[in-house]
Amino acid sequence: MSDVLLHTFACMGTVVNIKIVGNTPNAASFTERKEAVSRAENWFRKIEVSCNRFDATSEVRKLSQQPGVPVVVSTILFQAVNFALAVAQHTNGVFDPTIGRHMESLGFTRDYRTGENTASSLPVRASTSFRDVELNEALQTITLHEPLLLDLGAVAKGLAIDMAARELEPLEHYSIDAGGDVLVSGRNPDSGPWAIGIRHPRNAEQLIRTMHVSDVAICTSGDYERFSESSSHHHIVNAATLESANALASVTVLADSAMVADALATAAFSLGPKAGLALLERHNVEGLLVTPSLTQFATARMPLG
Amino acid sequence: MTHKKRTTNNLVALGAAGVVAVYAAGYVRTAAAAQRFSDESNDRRPVPERDAPSPQGIVTAGQTSDARMAEKFGNSASGSAALIAKPTVVAATNAPSAVSVKSERRTKNDANVEADKSSTNDEAVKNAMASAASKAMADTSKTAAAAAAPVTTPATTAATATVIPPATTPPVAATEIPAKPEKAPLPPGVKWHDGRFVGYGQSRHGDIEATIEVWEGKISYVAISQCLTQYSCSFIEKLPQQVFDRQGPNVDNVSGATQSSNAFYYAIMQALQKAK
Numbered sequence: 001m002s003d004v005l006l007h008t009f010a011c012m013g014t015v016v017n018i019k020i021v022g023n024t025p026n027a028a029s030f031t032e033r034k035e036a037v038s039r040a041e042n043w044f045r046k047i048e049v050s051c052n053r054f055d056a057t058s059e060v061r062k063l064s065q066q067p068g069v070p071v072v073v074s075t076i077l078f079q080a081v082n083f084a085l086a087v088a089q090h091t092n093g094v095f096d097p098t099i100g101r102h103m104e105s106l107g108f109t110r111d112y113r114t115g116e117n118t119a120s121s122l123p124v125r126a127s128t129s130f131r132d133v134e135l136n137e138a139l140q141t142i143t144l145h146e147p148l149l150l151d152l153g154a155v156a157k158g159l160a161i162d163m164a165a166r167e168l169e170p171l172e173h174y175s176i177d178a179g180g181d182v183l184v185s186g187r188n189p190d191s192g193p194w195a196i197g198i199r200h201p202r203n204a205e206q207l208i209r210t211m212h213v214s215d216v217a218i219c220t221s222g223d224y225e226r227f228s229e230s231s232s233h234h235h236i237v238n239a240a241t242l243e244s245a246n247a248l249a250s251v252t253v254l255a256d257s258a259m260v261a262d263a264l265a266t267a268a269f270s271l272g273p274k275a276g277l278a279l280l281e282r283h284n285v286e287g288l289l290v291t292p293s294l295t296q297f298a299t300a301r302m303p304l305g
Numbered sequence: 306m307t308h309k310k311r312t313t314n315n316l317v318a319l320g321a322a323g324v325v326a327v328y329a330a331g332y333v334r335t336a337a338a339a340q341r342f343s344d345e346s347n348d349r350r351p352v353p354e355r356d357a358p359s360p361q362g363i364v365t366a367g368q369t370s371d372a373r374m375a376e377k378f379g380n381s382a383s384g385s386a387a388l389i390a391k392p393t394v395v396a397a398t399n400a401p402s403a404v405s406v407k408s409e410r411r412t413k414n415d416a417n418v419e420a421d422k423s424s425t426n427d428e429a430v431k432n433a434m435a436s437a438a439s440k441a442m443a444d445t446s447k448t449a450a451a452a453a454a455p456v457t458t459p460a461t462t463a464a465t466a467t468v469i470p471p472a473t474t475p476p477v478a479a480t481e482i483p484a485k486p487e488k489a490p491l492p493p494g495v496k497w498h499d500g501r502f503v504g505y506g507q508s509r510h511g512d513i514e515a516t517i518e519v520w521e522g523k524i525s526y527v528a529i530s531q532c533l534t535q536y537s538c539s540f541i542e543k544l545p546q547q548v549f550d551r552q553g554p555n556v557d558n559v560s561g562a563t564q565s566s567n568a569f570y571y572a573i574m575q576a577l578q579k580a581k
Contacts, residue, residue, distance in 0.1 A: 004578060006571065006575060008507040008571070015507060015568065017567065017571055019557075046331065074330075075327050075330035075331065076330075076331070079323040079324075079326050079327045080323075082319075083316075083319060083320055083323045086315070086316060086319050087316060090316055159327065162324045163324070163327060163331070166324070166328050175557060175558055177567065179567070180559060180561040180567070181560070182558045182559075182560050184557070184558070188557050189557075194557045194558065195555065195557050196558050196559070196560055197556035197558070197560070198560050198561060199559055199560065199561035201561075205543050205544060205547065207556065210555070210556055218560045219560065220560040220561030221561075222561050250561060252560055255317065255320075256317070256321070257320045257324055259320050259323065259324060260317055260320035260321075263316075264316070283316050283317055284317065285317065
């Protein structure tokens with residue numbers, strides 16, 4: 001009989017479910033599992049405090065109030081921005097974390113926890129880009145050369161999942177599910193690989209695919225969640241055209257790291273089927289791209305079936 | 306998966322390096338908190354078993370369950386005692402059964418009554434444990450040290466009062482067995498025991514309670530027995546039919562899922578877990 005510890009909490013605009021399978025011969029004690037889960041949750045909280053664009057007191061919002069000067073930031077914020085900028089470079093700015101203020105102007109301004117409008121008072125400038133952000137690794141500083149707001153939505157949740165996974169690593173068999181961004185390790189409660197469904201982008205009650213995998217992160221970016229209040233834009237915006245990307249309905253990416261999977265799913269979504277698929281192939285990650293007419297494109301080694 | 310064996314490219318390597326950097330920088334703080342948590346747990350642990358007076362003869366329902374939990378989860382007396390101190394769940398709402406699917410032979414659809422009925426000692430303990438565990442965790446937020454707090458208060462008294470003998474001690478095992486007859490082994494090909502089982506799933510918009518019934522090894526009834534979400538549950542009303550048709554959720558997780566359907570699946574999974 002399986003012995004599964006389920007732990008659920010709300011964080012980062014979503015619900016996080018951690019599942020620890022404990023029926024193995026050398027399974028950790030209940031206390032050990034609880035401790036690990038508690039540390040995993042702490043990572044989510046810490047990363048949210050740093051990276052939440054919707055919270056006026058977050059580190060990322062404070063950073064946006066100090067354009068033009070190098071600001072010493074936490075390792076969390078530094079690494080999240082560092083990675084987001086690298087993805088921006090690799091996609092020629094189609095993915096761009098400096099899009100925060102633009103997202104606000106599209107109506108993405110509500111703090112999911114309070115429902116409060118938390119828009120910053122920064123000017124909207126269509127011209128800001130990732131090139132306006134300078135990092136200094138030695139001093140761990142970030143300099144914003146233009147007044148801009150960083151949106152780390154595609155990176156922070158993945159980073160939190162990766163951190164949580166590090167804490168749970170000794171427990172071997174577990175899954176972390178943060179609102180559909182999933183990381184699985186070891187075996188599922190039935191001692192097999194984890195069965196992961198990919199949501200059908202046009203019907204919430206259906207799965208478009210099911211995979212049996214382990215030791216991998218699976219993240220999906222879709223056009224079906226979080227429409228803004230003031231327009232018909234969904235939450236993934238092509239930073240180069242500033243319109244919601246519409247050539248794809250959803251992109252699922254499999255990678256060792258949830259941060260990588262999440263960011264590449266978002267980037268591929270913005271790029272469209274052809275360039276998106278090429279991006280995934282170039283980085284040796286697997287993925288499934290689904291168009292609005294439900295045509296599916298998969299990388300060569302995507303474990304479908 | 307083949308990913309790990311393959312050469313990594315820039316972004317993949319950079320991502321991995323970033324994760325390591327954050328973990329390394331942050332570990333010092335979490336490690337300290339974890340250590341504190343661990344120390345406090347040790348402080349709360351009851352005296353070693355061999356010195357403990359045997360509780361047999363005065364075994365109450367709570368103690369038996371406690372011993373069972375210790376057997377199940379290792380020697381974590383304080384933790385399990387605290388969990389049992391929490392009341393059994395079933396929120397005091399009278400939300401009607403929102404959505405249900407059932408086979409013809411079943412007509413009754415009063416989840417709360419049935420839940421109480423099937424809440425034998427065993428079910429009650431498991432429910433309490435599951436809900437208390439998640440509550441205790443959910444209540445914590447800022448630090449691991451804080452996480453220890455909800456466990457502490459009821460535990461210190463409860464744990465000393467109900468000292469747990471090692472699960473292997475024969476006399477205790479003997480008093481324990483009548484209180485909780487082991488489920489009969491399942492015949493091959495049968496996944497679940499017959500009975501009614503309740504599971505809970507949480508979402509940011511509220512909680513979902515699902516009830517399943519298993520009859521002759523098959524799911525004969527699935528219901529969203531309580532839908533405590535802020536919004537109507539209509540958008541997940543087809544899910545019970547799906548579970549019924551497929552005889553269980555056929556996946557562990559759904560990538561890209563909406564939160565409410567996630568909550569429903571977790572509720573079903575938890576219920577089926579109890580049926581095993």
